[in-house]
Amino acid sequence: MEKKVSYWVKFVVKDGQDTIKDALESVILQTIRPRLICIVDDGSKDLTSKILEEFKQKYNELIHIITLEDRGYDIRRIVHNWNRACEFIEKNNYEFDFMLTATEDVIFPNNYVEKLILEMNENKKLVIVSGTRGLKQSDHMSFPEGAGRLVEMKFFRKIGLHFPPFYGYEPWILYKALQMGYEIKKMNNLKYNHIRKFGSKHNFVEYGPSMRCLGYHPIFVLVRVLKNIFTKNTGISKIASIKMLLDYMNKSKWKNDPYYHFYESDFRKFVSTIQIKRILKQIDFGK
Numbered sequence: 513m514e515k516k517v518s519y520w521v522k523f524v525v526k527d528g529q530d531t532i533k534d535a536l537e538s539v540i541l542q543t544i545r546p547r548l549i550c551i552v553d554d555g556s557k558d559l560t561s562k563i564l565e566e567f568k569q570k571y572n573e574l575i576h577i578i579t580l581e582d583r584g585y586d587i588r589r590i591v592h593n594w595n596r597a598c599e600f601i602e603k604n605n606y607e608f609d610f611m612l613t614a615t616e617d618v619i620f621p622n623n624y625v626e627k628l629i630l631e632m633n634e635n636k637k638l639v640i641v642s643g644t645r646g647l648k649q650s651d652h653m654s655f656p657e658g659a660g661r662l663v664e665m666k667f668f669r670k671i672g673l674h675f676p677p678f679y680g681y682e683p684w685i686l687y688k689a690l691q692m693g694y695e696i697k698k699m700n701n702l703k704y705n706h707i708r709k710f711g712s713k714h715n716f717v718e719y720g721p722s723m724r725c726l727g728y729h730p731i732f733v734l735v736r737v738l739k740n741i742f743t744k745n746t747g748i749s750k751i752a753s754i755k756m757l758l759d760y761m762n763k764s765k766w767k768n769d770p771y772y773h774f775y776e777s778d779f780r781k782f783v784s785t786i787q788i789k790r791i792l793k794q795i796d797f798g799k
Contacts, residue, residue: 517629518547519610519662522597524590525564526554528616531707532563538619539612540571543626547608549575550600552593555582560616576600587718588771591681595674602673611663617708618645618659627702628662639667639694640686643702654698658682659706667694678773679766680722687726691782716752720759721766725773727780732787733760 521539525532539549549571553561561579568575578596583589594613601608610632612625624643632638640663642656663685671688675681689696723733733756740753748756759765766772774780 517544517609518607519544519612519625519629520548520550520601520606520608521546521612521614522594523549523551523614523616524554524593524597525551525556525560525616526585527556527558527560529556529559529563531619532560532616534619535614535616535707536567538622538624539614540574541622542620543623544629546574546612546625548601548606549614550578550597551575552578552596553580554589554593555580557582588679591675591677594681595677598674608665611665611668613659613661613663615659617706619705619707620660621702621704624660624702624704625662627699631697631699632662632664635695635697637693637695638697639664639689640696642698643704644698644700645706646703654700655683655686656696656698660704667692676773676775677771678725678775679718679771680726680775683722683726684775687779687783687786690786691779716748716756717759719748719752720756720762721769721772723756723760724763724766726775727783728760729784729787732784732791733757735791 523536523539528535536549539546551564553564564575564577568577578600580593580596610625610629614620620643628641628643631641640656640661642660642662644654645657645660667689668685670692671685676684686696737753737757740748740756741750
């Protein structure tokens with residue numbers, strides 16, 4: 513490692529008693545240890561809170577817990593929980609080099625963060641990098657995963673140190689980085705274990721409206737859905753894929769939903785343009 517680096521972990525959990533112990537330990541036991549793990553407990557009703565307190569007693573200076581009231585399960589609350597963690601960092605004026613996204617059903621190999629940081633050191637234009645949960649991609653241009661992303665804090669501060677509280681918040685930061693001239697990468701040779709079946713809790717309910725809000729090109733959406741259906745490479749079922757397409761097309765369904773918000777026109781145009789380039793690049797790649 514060229515220099516001593518620091519990073520913090522935003523860790524969101526709800527009712528994760530069966531997996532959270534292993535997930536937390538996989539973060540704590542990294543070869544490059546985090547300086548802070550900020551855990552947002554979204555009103556867990558099982559033994560999660562008890563497990564978290566046990567970790568807090570053992571690793572007091574390392575762990576900070578934000579406990580929220582139970583409002584039931586809603587996948588859209590994740591972005592608010594992320595921002596609660598980010599607000600804690602901002603309020604206390606903490607300075608870190610990177611931010612890692614973790615969750616209760618993901619277990620990282622112990623050199624995971626070290627390898628991500630080494631990759632960023634090799635390419636100074638990289639601001640977001642992740643490993644992979646092992647699913648094949650719907651196209652050869654591989655974007656970083658959600659859980660397991662390492663984000664450069666200098667870049668994150670430039671875009672406001674928070675995520676937009678609307679559909680599409682997770683891919684938004686990826687396209688924002690590209691729009692600003694930075695690079696992003698997924699390391700397909702660096703695998704982590706995603707214990708829970710992909711989509712088992714949320715069934716991809718955000719995907720359709722997210723694509724519409726972000727400005728996804730209709731051709732790209734159609735290609736994505738067809739590949740989900742016919743290749744079985746993405747972990748998204750046929751039924752979920754069809755629902756994604758219908759939700760993308762049905763704008764009127766979401767008009768009164770406070771999470772349904774179109775991003776800036778220049779950003780949407782950029783997303784649409786880069787997706788067409790991805791499709792064309794894939795065609796060239798297949799020749």
